[in-house]
Amino acid sequence: MKIPRRLGVAGLAAALALVPALFTAPQADAAQSIRAADPSVLRIGGTYVSVQSMNGGIAVRQASSPDGLGAAAARQVWSDTRNLGEVWAPEIHLDGGRYYIYFSAGRGAAHRMYVISSATADSGYSGETRLALPDDKWAVDGTMFVFNGQRWFVWSGWAGDTNVEQNLYIARMSSPASTTGGRFVISQPRESWERVVGNPFINEGPEAIKDPGGQLHIVYSANGSWSDQYCLADLRLRAGGDPTYVWDWYKSNGCLFGSNRATMMPGWDPTLYVNGPGHHTFVLLNGDIDTSPPAGPRFPLMFHAVPKGTPYSWENRFWYTGTFAWWGNITYSRANVPGATTNTGWSLKFFE
Template identity: 70%
Template sequence: MTLSRFLRCTTTLALCTIMVVSGAASAGAGQTTLRAADPSVIRVGSTYVGVHAAGGGIVARQASTLAGLATAPAQRIWTDSRNLGDVWAPEIVMDGGRFYVYFTAGRSAAHRMYVISSAQATAGYGAETKLALPGDRWAIDGTLFTFNGQRWFVWSGWADDTGHEQNLYIARMSSPTTPTGSRYVISQPRESWERVVGNPYINESPQAIKDPNGQLHIVYSANGSWSSRYCLADLRLRVGGDPANVWDWYKSNGCLFGSYAEQMMYGWDPTVNVDGPGHNSFVLAGGDIAASPPSGNRFPLMYHAVPKGTPYQWSNRYWYTGTAVWWGSTTYRRGNSPGPATDTGFSLKFFE
């Protein structure tokens, strides 16, 4: 262990204190040798399990370290035998001791969410089941989590068939494979810093985590993934809030992990070694937000990015290991909306 000192200034007070964060020493930007996108990684005991799309299907890897996933054997767990189309962004979670992998497949406006499951992390998956998401619109990047005893599914999708904007939606689940009730929009790309790159404007790759106060967060990616303006931002649910009520969510006032100073939230710095960090995965035990880390130490994550100095294109994305830490007393502000204009609580700092 090493001790790293960081100067911490809250966004609401002109007071600064020194916070000592304990964490493992890190060398470089954490680039792995895996040239791929959209990492989804969970920890099962002392083993890390990751999934990603490859060769018209989905592969799983397991290793004793996060970095070791890059060189671990890729075990194919699903093949697009029905020729559904492009396969993107699988997400692995556990529920009731069983593994579930959610992914999108389709062509153009036909992309929909599917799920496969198994009692084993890297084998034994059956045929895909299409999720009957409310609205039945274009959908990607969906994942399952449980909050306050209720299963929820959160994803990125279209309001209609035009695809001019990708929003974040949430719906209740009665089981890991069965949505119930309506879909609810919880975020739209309407802030200037998340509209730098458009056609369409994008909120995608939602990742749930619970902060030390027990508040729910959805960290997501903004701006087009084809641009170095891609970045991570945060939605924080107010204390006692309803995840299905858009006005109970407060959005960070800028990117929390990105490559351009003018897009960053005040007090957050741009990256040094990578361009366009996005589609992160909090490496939680079983992918369960009940295992979200406490305040204090840094905790691990994976994300994809392009090395600085390299042309920014999808084929140049790599998996990166990184860390994050809870950052307290952070105020998010909003205007022209019902309810209080500000909400103060935990945010996140990300480190390459």
């Protein structure tokens, strides 16, 4: 398939310099690496660092390529010595030369976000600190990013104290370990294509990235993670928009990466090799959205999914390597809301 915007020789060379040779060619069939869910991977120089929940705690792997992470030793960096409960979806970030791992822990309605930090990727982490998120409600899948000089925290959570639906919320951060001000909803699972499987209906796994025009995107997972309807969709912040104002965000009109044609956005095709791709990670240099790739060839991605021909269950999820490319001049439309009903800009294509 044709990449939407031509690059000159210099532009193409600059784009390729951001990407290891592993990702300069399409991957027809994504490689399985780790039998697990919720990958989080960043690149530090030529080293890829991943974090995952395992053995009642959190482990870090390091390798020279994303595909190499599966064979790399998993080093336990934190254990649940206080018996907080289930440990879900850790996310690793680098900020000011220090590593921060955000994760959710708890039982039932008690799930809250925590953070640990270290000067070294795979050792020396502090004890956990609970993030004092505004309104103090059930929270999972939290991740930090910096946009236009401001730190932000985005996560999936409940509006109240009951499990009705999971919304995406955003809050400003005053430091990598603390938020300030209120929480603001930026997405709710209200579109028909993200309500195929529910009870509860779900928006979760948010990941931030900047497009070639500098606009902010939050790519997230929709539909129940226990179903092959799980998929990735996009929120695009309008140019000059306020990240805390829900109507400045425009949602893709369907899944951008999924295994069911009926829920895909027009012009996007379902997967060939896996079912229910979701909860991805953009593999960015230093995990920094200011290193988001330009338009051009495909760039590294990891996601979890279940291989086709295998019963869909949490136990059958694997981490996969894949790629993505920016796709230009794409209109997202909406109705019966304040503001403009359409917004045209960059979207994303995902490849196994």
